[in-house]
Amino acid sequence: MADNGFRISKIRKRDGRIVEFAPEKITNAILKAAQGVAVKDGRTVDKKEVEELGNKVLTILEYQFSEKEVPTVEEAQDIVEKVLIKSGHAKTAKAYILYRQQHAKIREAKDMLVDVGKTIKSYIHQEDWRVRENSNEDYSFSGLLLYAAGKVIGNYALNEIYTPDIKDAHVKGYFHIHDLSNAVIGYCSGWSLQKLLEKGFGGVKNKVDAKPAKHMGVVVHQMVNFIGCLQMEFAGAQAFSSTDTLLAPFIKADDMSYKQVKQCMQELVYSLNIPSRWGCVTPDT
Known part of the structure:
Protein backbone atom coordinates (compact mmCIF):
# COMPACT_ATOMS: atom_id res chain seq x y z
CA MET A 1 0.00 0.00 0.00
CA MET A 112 -7.40 -11.39 33.63
CA LEU A 113 -3.75 -12.30 34.22
CA VAL A 114 -1.70 -10.48 36.82
CA ASP A 115 2.06 -9.96 36.51
CA VAL A 116 3.04 -11.29 39.94
CA GLY A 117 6.60 -9.93 39.94
CA LYS A 118 5.51 -6.48 38.77
CA THR A 119 2.66 -6.41 41.28
CA ILE A 120 4.88 -7.15 44.28
CA LYS A 121 7.61 -4.75 43.16
CA SER A 122 5.05 -2.00 42.58
CA TYR A 123 3.91 -2.34 46.17
CA ILE A 124 7.35 -2.69 47.74
CA HIS A 125 8.69 0.36 45.91
CA GLN A 126 5.31 2.14 46.19
CA GLU A 127 5.33 2.84 42.45
CA ASP A 128 1.58 2.34 42.00
CA TRP A 129 -0.69 5.11 43.33
CA ARG A 130 -3.21 2.41 44.30
CA VAL A 131 -0.92 1.46 47.19
CA ARG A 132 -2.32 4.58 48.86
CA GLU A 133 -5.81 4.61 47.37
CA ASN A 134 -7.21 4.36 50.90
CA SER A 135 -5.54 6.86 53.22
CA ASN A 136 -5.77 4.71 56.36
CA GLU A 137 -4.10 1.73 54.69
CA ASP A 138 -0.63 1.08 56.08
CA TYR A 139 2.47 0.01 54.17
CA SER A 140 2.89 -3.51 55.54
CA PHE A 141 3.00 -7.20 54.66
CA SER A 142 -0.72 -7.39 55.31
CA GLY A 143 -1.11 -4.42 52.98
CA LEU A 144 0.88 -6.28 50.32
CA LEU A 145 -1.42 -9.30 50.64
CA LEU A 146 -4.46 -7.06 50.22
CA TYR A 147 -2.90 -5.22 47.26
CA ALA A 148 -1.97 -8.44 45.42
CA ALA A 149 -5.37 -10.05 46.00
CA GLY A 150 -7.06 -6.79 45.09
CA LYS A 151 -5.37 -6.74 41.67
CA VAL A 152 -6.86 -10.15 40.89
CA ILE A 153 -10.35 -9.21 42.10
CA GLY A 154 -10.17 -5.86 40.30
CA ASN A 155 -9.31 -7.57 37.01
CA TYR A 156 -12.13 -10.06 37.56
CA ALA A 157 -14.60 -7.24 38.23
CA LEU A 158 -13.64 -5.30 35.10
CA ASN A 159 -13.94 -8.36 32.86
CA GLU A 160 -16.79 -10.31 34.45
CA ILE A 161 -18.99 -7.85 36.36
CA TYR A 162 -18.91 -4.47 34.64
CA THR A 163 -20.05 -3.91 31.07
CA PRO A 164 -17.44 -3.39 28.33
CA ASP A 165 -18.38 0.31 28.13
CA ILE A 166 -17.80 0.83 31.87
CA LYS A 167 -14.53 -1.11 31.75
CA ASP A 168 -13.35 0.92 28.77
CA ALA A 169 -14.23 4.21 30.46
CA HIS A 170 -12.36 3.20 33.63
CA VAL A 171 -9.27 1.94 31.77
CA LYS A 172 -9.10 5.10 29.65
CA GLY A 173 -9.55 7.35 32.67
CA TYR A 174 -12.90 8.90 31.74
CA PHE A 175 -13.95 8.10 35.30
CA HIS A 176 -12.50 6.11 38.20
CA ILE A 177 -14.10 3.14 39.97
CA HIS A 178 -12.98 3.53 43.57
CA ASP A 179 -12.20 0.38 45.59
CA LEU A 180 -12.35 -1.80 42.48
CA SER A 181 -10.58 -4.52 44.47
CA ASN A 182 -13.74 -4.78 46.61
CA ALA A 183 -16.19 -4.94 43.71
CA VAL A 184 -17.62 -8.33 44.74
CA ILE A 185 -18.83 -7.20 48.20
CA GLY A 186 -21.13 -4.53 49.61
CA TYR A 187 -19.90 -1.05 50.42
CA CYS A 188 -21.38 0.65 53.53
CA SER A 189 -23.95 -0.76 55.91
CA GLY A 190 -25.85 0.18 59.07
CA TRP A 191 -26.66 -2.31 61.84
CA SER A 192 -29.12 -2.51 64.70
CA LEU A 193 -27.37 -2.00 68.02
CA GLN A 194 -30.62 -2.94 69.72
CA LYS A 195 -30.49 -6.45 68.19
CA LEU A 196 -26.91 -6.87 69.42
CA LEU A 197 -27.96 -5.83 72.93
CA GLU A 198 -30.96 -8.17 72.89
CA LYS A 199 -29.35 -11.26 71.36
CA GLY A 200 -25.66 -10.91 72.14
CA PHE A 201 -22.79 -11.53 69.74
CA GLY A 202 -22.96 -14.90 67.99
CA GLY A 203 -24.99 -17.01 65.63
CA VAL A 204 -22.11 -18.02 63.36
CA LYS A 205 -21.35 -21.73 63.15
CA ASN A 206 -18.02 -22.83 64.66
CA LYS A 207 -17.38 -19.36 66.11
CA VAL A 208 -17.51 -18.20 69.72
CA ASP A 209 -20.82 -16.89 71.07
CA ALA A 210 -21.44 -14.22 73.69
CA LYS A 211 -24.71 -13.76 75.54
CA PRO A 212 -26.38 -10.34 75.76
CA ALA A 213 -24.21 -7.90 77.71
CA LYS A 214 -25.27 -6.81 81.18
CA HIS A 215 -22.61 -4.16 81.77
CA MET A 216 -21.28 -1.20 79.80
CA GLY A 217 -17.73 -2.57 79.57
CA VAL A 218 -18.97 -5.79 77.96
CA VAL A 219 -21.23 -3.85 75.58
CA VAL A 220 -18.24 -1.83 74.36
CA HIS A 221 -16.23 -4.98 73.61
CA GLN A 222 -19.16 -6.61 71.81
CA MET A 223 -19.65 -3.49 69.69
CA VAL A 224 -15.97 -3.46 68.72
CA ASN A 225 -15.99 -7.18 67.87
CA PHE A 226 -19.25 -6.88 65.93
CA ILE A 227 -18.03 -3.96 63.80
CA GLY A 228 -14.64 -5.64 63.27
CA CYS A 229 -16.18 -8.90 62.06
CA LEU A 230 -18.76 -7.29 59.78
CA GLN A 231 -16.10 -5.00 58.34
CA MET A 232 -14.39 -8.11 56.94
CA GLU A 233 -17.34 -8.56 54.56
CA PHE A 234 -17.80 -4.95 53.45
CA ALA A 235 -15.64 -2.38 51.70
CA GLY A 236 -16.99 0.75 53.33
CA ALA A 237 -18.11 2.04 56.70
CA GLN A 238 -20.18 0.10 59.24
CA ALA A 239 -22.44 1.99 61.60
CA PHE A 240 -24.71 1.75 64.62
CA SER A 241 -27.50 4.29 65.14
CA SER A 242 -28.99 5.69 68.35
CA THR A 243 -25.90 4.59 70.28
CA ASP A 244 -26.30 7.14 73.08
CA THR A 245 -29.98 6.29 73.61
CA LEU A 246 -29.46 2.53 73.66
CA LEU A 247 -26.44 2.66 75.98
CA ALA A 248 -28.10 4.97 78.50
CA PRO A 249 -29.79 2.13 80.48
CA PHE A 250 -26.37 0.56 81.17
CA ILE A 251 -25.17 3.79 82.76
CA LYS A 252 -28.11 3.63 85.16
CA ALA A 253 -27.79 -0.13 85.79
CA ASP A 254 -24.07 0.16 86.63
CA ASP A 255 -24.57 3.47 88.48
CA MET A 256 -21.69 4.91 86.46
CA SER A 257 -20.06 8.27 87.07
CA TYR A 258 -19.25 10.74 84.30
CA LYS A 259 -15.60 9.69 84.50
CA GLN A 260 -16.47 6.00 84.14
CA VAL A 261 -18.71 6.65 81.14
CA LYS A 262 -16.01 8.75 79.51
CA GLN A 263 -13.47 5.96 80.08
CA CYS A 264 -15.75 3.41 78.39
CA MET A 265 -16.28 5.70 75.41
CA GLN A 266 -12.53 6.22 75.14
CA GLU A 267 -12.08 2.44 75.09
CA LEU A 268 -14.69 2.20 72.32
CA VAL A 269 -13.06 4.87 70.15
CA TYR A 270 -9.53 3.58 70.78
CA SER A 271 -10.40 -0.06 70.09
CA LEU A 272 -12.20 0.82 66.86
CA ASN A 273 -9.08 2.64 65.66
CA ILE A 274 -6.65 -0.24 66.12
CA PRO A 275 -5.52 -1.76 62.75
CA SER A 276 -7.45 -5.02 62.94
CA ARG A 277 -8.86 -5.35 59.44
CA TRP A 278 -7.28 -6.97 56.39
CA GLY A 279 -4.60 -4.76 54.88
CA CYS A 280 -3.51 -3.57 58.33
CA VAL A 281 -6.22 -0.92 58.37
CA THR A 282 -8.68 0.21 61.01
CA PRO A 283 -12.33 -0.79 60.70
CA ASP A 284 -14.15 1.91 58.77
CA THR A 285 -16.87 3.16 61.12
Missing part, protein backbone atom coordinates in the same frame (compact mmCIF):
# COMPACT_ATOMS: atom_id res chain seq x y z
CA ALA A 2 1.35 3.36 -0.95
CA ASP A 3 1.25 5.71 2.01
CA ASN A 4 3.48 8.53 0.85
CA GLY A 5 2.25 11.85 2.17
CA PHE A 6 -0.30 10.20 4.44
CA ARG A 7 -1.22 12.82 7.03
CA ILE A 8 -2.04 10.59 9.98
CA SER A 9 1.15 9.24 11.51
CA LYS A 10 -0.03 8.13 14.97
CA ILE A 11 -2.75 5.88 16.33
CA ARG A 12 -4.02 5.33 19.86
CA LYS A 13 -4.01 1.73 21.06
CA ARG A 14 -6.63 0.27 23.40
CA ASP A 15 -4.44 0.74 26.46
CA GLY A 16 -4.13 4.45 25.70
CA ARG A 17 -0.60 4.33 24.27
CA ILE A 18 0.05 6.38 21.13
CA VAL A 19 2.21 4.56 18.58
CA GLU A 20 3.33 4.95 14.97
CA PHE A 21 0.51 4.28 12.54
CA ALA A 22 1.24 1.43 10.10
CA PRO A 23 -1.19 1.65 7.14
CA GLU A 24 -0.14 -1.79 5.91
CA LYS A 25 -1.77 -3.35 8.97
CA ILE A 26 -5.17 -2.32 7.62
CA THR A 27 -4.50 -4.01 4.30
CA ASN A 28 -3.15 -7.13 6.02
CA ALA A 29 -6.23 -7.40 8.23
CA ILE A 30 -8.56 -7.10 5.22
CA LEU A 31 -6.42 -9.64 3.35
CA LYS A 32 -6.66 -12.20 6.18
CA ALA A 33 -10.43 -11.83 6.35
CA ALA A 34 -10.73 -12.10 2.56
CA GLN A 35 -8.49 -15.18 2.47
CA GLY A 36 -10.66 -16.89 5.08
CA VAL A 37 -13.74 -16.33 2.93
CA ALA A 38 -11.93 -17.28 -0.30
CA VAL A 39 -10.82 -20.64 1.09
CA LYS A 40 -14.41 -21.52 1.99
CA ASP A 41 -15.66 -20.42 -1.45
CA GLY A 42 -12.86 -22.21 -3.30
CA ARG A 43 -11.42 -19.15 -4.99
CA THR A 44 -8.37 -16.91 -4.82
CA VAL A 45 -8.13 -13.43 -3.35
CA ASP A 46 -7.87 -10.41 -5.61
CA LYS A 47 -4.98 -8.64 -3.89
CA LYS A 48 -5.38 -5.57 -6.07
CA GLU A 49 -8.96 -5.17 -4.86
CA VAL A 50 -7.79 -5.63 -1.26
CA GLU A 51 -5.27 -2.84 -1.87
CA GLU A 52 -8.04 -0.57 -3.17
CA LEU A 53 -10.21 -1.31 -0.14
CA GLY A 54 -7.31 -0.45 2.14
CA ASN A 55 -6.81 2.85 0.32
CA LYS A 56 -10.51 3.67 0.76
CA VAL A 57 -10.13 3.17 4.50
CA LEU A 58 -7.09 5.48 4.58
CA THR A 59 -8.93 8.12 2.57
CA ILE A 60 -11.83 8.11 5.03
CA LEU A 61 -9.42 8.26 7.97
CA GLU A 62 -7.75 11.32 6.44
CA TYR A 63 -11.12 12.92 5.84
CA GLN A 64 -12.43 12.30 9.37
CA PHE A 65 -9.29 13.18 11.31
CA SER A 66 -7.11 16.25 11.04
CA GLU A 67 -3.32 16.09 11.10
CA LYS A 68 -3.28 16.89 14.81
CA GLU A 69 -5.93 14.32 15.75
CA VAL A 70 -5.04 10.76 16.71
CA PRO A 71 -7.59 8.09 15.73
CA THR A 72 -8.04 5.03 17.91
CA VAL A 73 -7.61 1.45 16.78
CA GLU A 74 -11.35 0.89 17.27
CA GLU A 75 -12.23 3.87 15.07
CA ALA A 76 -9.98 2.60 12.28
CA GLN A 77 -11.48 -0.88 12.53
CA ASP A 78 -15.03 0.51 12.45
CA ILE A 79 -14.19 2.26 9.19
CA VAL A 80 -12.82 -0.99 7.74
CA GLU A 81 -16.12 -2.73 8.50
CA LYS A 82 -18.17 0.04 6.87
CA VAL A 83 -15.97 0.09 3.75
CA LEU A 84 -16.24 -3.69 3.32
CA ILE A 85 -20.03 -3.66 3.68
CA LYS A 86 -20.59 -0.67 1.38
CA SER A 87 -18.25 -2.20 -1.21
CA GLY A 88 -20.37 -5.36 -1.40
CA HIS A 89 -18.08 -7.60 0.64
CA ALA A 90 -20.53 -8.67 3.34
CA LYS A 91 -18.85 -12.06 3.86
CA THR A 92 -15.44 -10.49 4.26
CA ALA A 93 -16.91 -7.92 6.64
CA LYS A 94 -18.41 -10.72 8.73
CA ALA A 95 -15.08 -12.54 8.79
CA TYR A 96 -13.35 -9.31 9.81
CA ILE A 97 -15.86 -8.75 12.62
CA LEU A 98 -15.28 -12.30 13.88
CA TYR A 99 -11.54 -11.65 13.71
CA ARG A 100 -12.00 -8.57 15.91
CA GLN A 101 -14.13 -10.51 18.38
CA GLN A 102 -11.58 -13.32 18.64
CA HIS A 103 -8.77 -10.87 19.34
CA ALA A 104 -10.96 -9.07 21.88
CA LYS A 105 -11.40 -12.37 23.75
CA ILE A 106 -7.64 -12.95 23.66
CA ARG A 107 -7.06 -9.48 25.10
CA GLU A 108 -9.66 -10.10 27.80
CA ALA A 109 -7.93 -13.34 28.76
CA LYS A 110 -4.63 -11.45 29.05
CA ASP A 111 -6.36 -8.76 31.10
Whole structure:
Protein backbone atom coordinates (compact mmCIF):
# COMPACT_ATOMS: atom_id res chain seq x y z
CA MET A 1 0.00 0.00 0.00
CA ALA A 2 1.35 3.36 -0.95
CA ASP A 3 1.25 5.71 2.01
CA ASN A 4 3.48 8.53 0.85
CA GLY A 5 2.25 11.85 2.17
CA PHE A 6 -0.30 10.20 4.44
CA ARG A 7 -1.22 12.82 7.03
CA ILE A 8 -2.04 10.59 9.98
CA SER A 9 1.15 9.24 11.51
CA LYS A 10 -0.03 8.13 14.97
CA ILE A 11 -2.75 5.88 16.33
CA ARG A 12 -4.02 5.33 19.86
CA LYS A 13 -4.01 1.73 21.06
CA ARG A 14 -6.63 0.27 23.40
CA ASP A 15 -4.44 0.74 26.46
CA GLY A 16 -4.13 4.45 25.70
CA ARG A 17 -0.60 4.33 24.27
CA ILE A 18 0.05 6.38 21.13
CA VAL A 19 2.21 4.56 18.58
CA GLU A 20 3.33 4.95 14.97
CA PHE A 21 0.51 4.28 12.54
CA ALA A 22 1.24 1.43 10.10
CA PRO A 23 -1.19 1.65 7.14
CA GLU A 24 -0.14 -1.79 5.91
CA LYS A 25 -1.77 -3.35 8.97
CA ILE A 26 -5.17 -2.32 7.62
CA THR A 27 -4.50 -4.01 4.30
CA ASN A 28 -3.15 -7.13 6.02
CA ALA A 29 -6.23 -7.40 8.23
CA ILE A 30 -8.56 -7.10 5.22
CA LEU A 31 -6.42 -9.64 3.35
CA LYS A 32 -6.66 -12.20 6.18
CA ALA A 33 -10.43 -11.83 6.35
CA ALA A 34 -10.73 -12.10 2.56
CA GLN A 35 -8.49 -15.18 2.47
CA GLY A 36 -10.66 -16.89 5.08
CA VAL A 37 -13.74 -16.33 2.93
CA ALA A 38 -11.93 -17.28 -0.30
CA VAL A 39 -10.82 -20.64 1.09
CA LYS A 40 -14.41 -21.52 1.99
CA ASP A 41 -15.66 -20.42 -1.45
CA GLY A 42 -12.86 -22.21 -3.30
CA ARG A 43 -11.42 -19.15 -4.99
CA THR A 44 -8.37 -16.91 -4.82
CA VAL A 45 -8.13 -13.43 -3.35
CA ASP A 46 -7.87 -10.41 -5.61
CA LYS A 47 -4.98 -8.64 -3.89
CA LYS A 48 -5.38 -5.57 -6.07
CA GLU A 49 -8.96 -5.17 -4.86
CA VAL A 50 -7.79 -5.63 -1.26
CA GLU A 51 -5.27 -2.84 -1.87
CA GLU A 52 -8.04 -0.57 -3.17
CA LEU A 53 -10.21 -1.31 -0.14
CA GLY A 54 -7.31 -0.45 2.14
CA ASN A 55 -6.81 2.85 0.32
CA LYS A 56 -10.51 3.67 0.76
CA VAL A 57 -10.13 3.17 4.50
CA LEU A 58 -7.09 5.48 4.58
CA THR A 59 -8.93 8.12 2.57
CA ILE A 60 -11.83 8.11 5.03
CA LEU A 61 -9.42 8.26 7.97
CA GLU A 62 -7.75 11.32 6.44
CA TYR A 63 -11.12 12.92 5.84
CA GLN A 64 -12.43 12.30 9.37
CA PHE A 65 -9.29 13.18 11.31
CA SER A 66 -7.11 16.25 11.04
CA GLU A 67 -3.32 16.09 11.10
CA LYS A 68 -3.28 16.89 14.81
CA GLU A 69 -5.93 14.32 15.75
CA VAL A 70 -5.04 10.76 16.71
CA PRO A 71 -7.59 8.09 15.73
CA THR A 72 -8.04 5.03 17.91
CA VAL A 73 -7.61 1.45 16.78
CA GLU A 74 -11.35 0.89 17.27
CA GLU A 75 -12.23 3.87 15.07
CA ALA A 76 -9.98 2.60 12.28
CA GLN A 77 -11.48 -0.88 12.53
CA ASP A 78 -15.03 0.51 12.45
CA ILE A 79 -14.19 2.26 9.19
CA VAL A 80 -12.82 -0.99 7.74
CA GLU A 81 -16.12 -2.73 8.50
CA LYS A 82 -18.17 0.04 6.87
CA VAL A 83 -15.97 0.09 3.75
CA LEU A 84 -16.24 -3.69 3.32
CA ILE A 85 -20.03 -3.66 3.68
CA LYS A 86 -20.59 -0.67 1.38
CA SER A 87 -18.25 -2.20 -1.21
CA GLY A 88 -20.37 -5.36 -1.40
CA HIS A 89 -18.08 -7.60 0.64
CA ALA A 90 -20.53 -8.67 3.34
CA LYS A 91 -18.85 -12.06 3.86
CA THR A 92 -15.44 -10.49 4.26
CA ALA A 93 -16.91 -7.92 6.64
CA LYS A 94 -18.41 -10.72 8.73
CA ALA A 95 -15.08 -12.54 8.79
CA TYR A 96 -13.35 -9.31 9.81
CA ILE A 97 -15.86 -8.75 12.62
CA LEU A 98 -15.28 -12.30 13.88
CA TYR A 99 -11.54 -11.65 13.71
CA ARG A 100 -12.00 -8.57 15.91
CA GLN A 101 -14.13 -10.51 18.38
CA GLN A 102 -11.58 -13.32 18.64
CA HIS A 103 -8.77 -10.87 19.34
CA ALA A 104 -10.96 -9.07 21.88
CA LYS A 105 -11.40 -12.37 23.75
CA ILE A 106 -7.64 -12.95 23.66
CA ARG A 107 -7.06 -9.48 25.10
CA GLU A 108 -9.66 -10.10 27.80
CA ALA A 109 -7.93 -13.34 28.76
CA LYS A 110 -4.63 -11.45 29.05
CA ASP A 111 -6.36 -8.76 31.10
CA MET A 112 -7.40 -11.39 33.63
CA LEU A 113 -3.75 -12.30 34.22
CA VAL A 114 -1.70 -10.48 36.82
CA ASP A 115 2.06 -9.96 36.51
CA VAL A 116 3.04 -11.29 39.94
CA GLY A 117 6.60 -9.93 39.94
CA LYS A 118 5.51 -6.48 38.77
CA THR A 119 2.66 -6.41 41.28
CA ILE A 120 4.88 -7.15 44.28
CA LYS A 121 7.61 -4.75 43.16
CA SER A 122 5.05 -2.00 42.58
CA TYR A 123 3.91 -2.34 46.17
CA ILE A 124 7.35 -2.69 47.74
CA HIS A 125 8.69 0.36 45.91
CA GLN A 126 5.31 2.14 46.19
CA GLU A 127 5.33 2.84 42.45
CA ASP A 128 1.58 2.34 42.00
CA TRP A 129 -0.69 5.11 43.33
CA ARG A 130 -3.21 2.41 44.30
CA VAL A 131 -0.92 1.46 47.19
CA ARG A 132 -2.32 4.58 48.86
CA GLU A 133 -5.81 4.61 47.37
CA ASN A 134 -7.21 4.36 50.90
CA SER A 135 -5.54 6.86 53.22
CA ASN A 136 -5.77 4.71 56.36
CA GLU A 137 -4.10 1.73 54.69
CA ASP A 138 -0.63 1.08 56.08
CA TYR A 139 2.47 0.01 54.17
CA SER A 140 2.89 -3.51 55.54
CA PHE A 141 3.00 -7.20 54.66
CA SER A 142 -0.72 -7.39 55.31
CA GLY A 143 -1.11 -4.42 52.98
CA LEU A 144 0.88 -6.28 50.32
CA LEU A 145 -1.42 -9.30 50.64
CA LEU A 146 -4.46 -7.06 50.22
CA TYR A 147 -2.90 -5.22 47.26
CA ALA A 148 -1.97 -8.44 45.42
CA ALA A 149 -5.37 -10.05 46.00
CA GLY A 150 -7.06 -6.79 45.09
CA LYS A 151 -5.37 -6.74 41.67
CA VAL A 152 -6.86 -10.15 40.89
CA ILE A 153 -10.35 -9.21 42.10
CA GLY A 154 -10.17 -5.86 40.30
CA ASN A 155 -9.31 -7.57 37.01
CA TYR A 156 -12.13 -10.06 37.56
CA ALA A 157 -14.60 -7.24 38.23
CA LEU A 158 -13.64 -5.30 35.10
CA ASN A 159 -13.94 -8.36 32.86
CA GLU A 160 -16.79 -10.31 34.45
CA ILE A 161 -18.99 -7.85 36.36
CA TYR A 162 -18.91 -4.47 34.64
CA THR A 163 -20.05 -3.91 31.07
CA PRO A 164 -17.44 -3.39 28.33
CA ASP A 165 -18.38 0.31 28.13
CA ILE A 166 -17.80 0.83 31.87
CA LYS A 167 -14.53 -1.11 31.75
CA ASP A 168 -13.35 0.92 28.77
CA ALA A 169 -14.23 4.21 30.46
CA HIS A 170 -12.36 3.20 33.63
CA VAL A 171 -9.27 1.94 31.77
CA LYS A 172 -9.10 5.10 29.65
CA GLY A 173 -9.55 7.35 32.67
CA TYR A 174 -12.90 8.90 31.74
CA PHE A 175 -13.95 8.10 35.30
CA HIS A 176 -12.50 6.11 38.20
CA ILE A 177 -14.10 3.14 39.97
CA HIS A 178 -12.98 3.53 43.57
CA ASP A 179 -12.20 0.38 45.59
CA LEU A 180 -12.35 -1.80 42.48
CA SER A 181 -10.58 -4.52 44.47
CA ASN A 182 -13.74 -4.78 46.61
CA ALA A 183 -16.19 -4.94 43.71
CA VAL A 184 -17.62 -8.33 44.74
CA ILE A 185 -18.83 -7.20 48.20
CA GLY A 186 -21.13 -4.53 49.61
CA TYR A 187 -19.90 -1.05 50.42
CA CYS A 188 -21.38 0.65 53.53
CA SER A 189 -23.95 -0.76 55.91
CA GLY A 190 -25.85 0.18 59.07
CA TRP A 191 -26.66 -2.31 61.84
CA SER A 192 -29.12 -2.51 64.70
CA LEU A 193 -27.37 -2.00 68.02
CA GLN A 194 -30.62 -2.94 69.72
CA LYS A 195 -30.49 -6.45 68.19
CA LEU A 196 -26.91 -6.87 69.42
CA LEU A 197 -27.96 -5.83 72.93
CA GLU A 198 -30.96 -8.17 72.89
CA LYS A 199 -29.35 -11.26 71.36
CA GLY A 200 -25.66 -10.91 72.14
CA PHE A 201 -22.79 -11.53 69.74
CA GLY A 202 -22.96 -14.90 67.99
CA GLY A 203 -24.99 -17.01 65.63
CA VAL A 204 -22.11 -18.02 63.36
CA LYS A 205 -21.35 -21.73 63.15
CA ASN A 206 -18.02 -22.83 64.66
CA LYS A 207 -17.38 -19.36 66.11
CA VAL A 208 -17.51 -18.20 69.72
CA ASP A 209 -20.82 -16.89 71.07
CA ALA A 210 -21.44 -14.22 73.69
CA LYS A 211 -24.71 -13.76 75.54
CA PRO A 212 -26.38 -10.34 75.76
CA ALA A 213 -24.21 -7.90 77.71
CA LYS A 214 -25.27 -6.81 81.18
CA HIS A 215 -22.61 -4.16 81.77
CA MET A 216 -21.28 -1.20 79.80
CA GLY A 217 -17.73 -2.57 79.57
CA VAL A 218 -18.97 -5.79 77.96
CA VAL A 219 -21.23 -3.85 75.58
CA VAL A 220 -18.24 -1.83 74.36
CA HIS A 221 -16.23 -4.98 73.61
CA GLN A 222 -19.16 -6.61 71.81
CA MET A 223 -19.65 -3.49 69.69
CA VAL A 224 -15.97 -3.46 68.72
CA ASN A 225 -15.99 -7.18 67.87
CA PHE A 226 -19.25 -6.88 65.93
CA ILE A 227 -18.03 -3.96 63.80
CA GLY A 228 -14.64 -5.64 63.27
CA CYS A 229 -16.18 -8.90 62.06
CA LEU A 230 -18.76 -7.29 59.78
CA GLN A 231 -16.10 -5.00 58.34
CA MET A 232 -14.39 -8.11 56.94
CA GLU A 233 -17.34 -8.56 54.56
CA PHE A 234 -17.80 -4.95 53.45
CA ALA A 235 -15.64 -2.38 51.70
CA GLY A 236 -16.99 0.75 53.33
CA ALA A 237 -18.11 2.04 56.70
CA GLN A 238 -20.18 0.10 59.24
CA ALA A 239 -22.44 1.99 61.60
CA PHE A 240 -24.71 1.75 64.62
CA SER A 241 -27.50 4.29 65.14
CA SER A 242 -28.99 5.69 68.35
CA THR A 243 -25.90 4.59 70.28
CA ASP A 244 -26.30 7.14 73.08
CA THR A 245 -29.98 6.29 73.61
CA LEU A 246 -29.46 2.53 73.66
CA LEU A 247 -26.44 2.66 75.98
CA ALA A 248 -28.10 4.97 78.50
CA PRO A 249 -29.79 2.13 80.48
CA PHE A 250 -26.37 0.56 81.17
CA ILE A 251 -25.17 3.79 82.76
CA LYS A 252 -28.11 3.63 85.16
CA ALA A 253 -27.79 -0.13 85.79
CA ASP A 254 -24.07 0.16 86.63
CA ASP A 255 -24.57 3.47 88.48
CA MET A 256 -21.69 4.91 86.46
CA SER A 257 -20.06 8.27 87.07
CA TYR A 258 -19.25 10.74 84.30
CA LYS A 259 -15.60 9.69 84.50
CA GLN A 260 -16.47 6.00 84.14
CA VAL A 261 -18.71 6.65 81.14
CA LYS A 262 -16.01 8.75 79.51
CA GLN A 263 -13.47 5.96 80.08
CA CYS A 264 -15.75 3.41 78.39
CA MET A 265 -16.28 5.70 75.41
CA GLN A 266 -12.53 6.22 75.14
CA GLU A 267 -12.08 2.44 75.09
CA LEU A 268 -14.69 2.20 72.32
CA VAL A 269 -13.06 4.87 70.15
CA TYR A 270 -9.53 3.58 70.78
CA SER A 271 -10.40 -0.06 70.09
CA LEU A 272 -12.20 0.82 66.86
CA ASN A 273 -9.08 2.64 65.66
CA ILE A 274 -6.65 -0.24 66.12
CA PRO A 275 -5.52 -1.76 62.75
CA SER A 276 -7.45 -5.02 62.94
CA ARG A 277 -8.86 -5.35 59.44
CA TRP A 278 -7.28 -6.97 56.39
CA GLY A 279 -4.60 -4.76 54.88
CA CYS A 280 -3.51 -3.57 58.33
CA VAL A 281 -6.22 -0.92 58.37
CA THR A 282 -8.68 0.21 61.01
CA PRO A 283 -12.33 -0.79 60.70
CA ASP A 284 -14.15 1.91 58.77
CA THR A 285 -16.87 3.16 61.12
